[in-house]
Amino acid sequence: MDDQDEVVDPTVTCDRCNAACCRDVPDGTALVSAEDLVRWRRDGRKDILDSLVPGHFSQQGFATHANGTCVHLGITGNAHACSIYETRGEACRALVPGSRQCLTYRRAKLDLAAG
Incomplete structure (x- = not known):
């Protein structure tokens, strides 16, 4: 560690x-890994796959709303919670x-x- x-x-x-870390970020800045893509395809997470946008280095990344928040930020009753936390991308998991x-x-x- x-x-x-x-x-x-x-x-x-x-x-x-x-x-x-999921606020005030431009579209596609939080990149997803090849392993993330494989996992989401395997798990049938079309919702996540369909929400990805082009990112840096010809990779894909998480989309953001106009206010700069990740499209997966917020669940009913908690605006700060991640709606895909259990299967979030490696970039998100890396920030402990x-x-x-x-x-x-x-x-x-x-x-x-x-x-």
């Missing part, structure tokens, strides 16, 4: 994060909630939002 992946604040969870990397990203996002 990389030092950046070590959980340093276990109180930080994706479903309550307002800084979120409460890790140093997560906390650094949150601080940067919150600082930008504060002005």
Whole structure:
């Protein structure tokens, strides 16, 4: 485990994060892997596959709404929860909630939002 992946604040969870790595991102920035595509095809997740957009390096990525939030962000009763959390992409899984990397990203996002 990389030092950046070590959980340093276990109180930080994706479903309550307002800084979120899934906000304020351009279409296709969060890339999906070939393994993600295979898994979603195998699992019949046409909803996910149909929502992908062209990303960097000729890969596909997650689409975002006009406000910059991931199209999979938000479920009934929780605007911060991911609707595909159990089968989310590798890029999303790589950012460990409460890790140093997560906390650094949150601080940067919150600082930008504060002005």
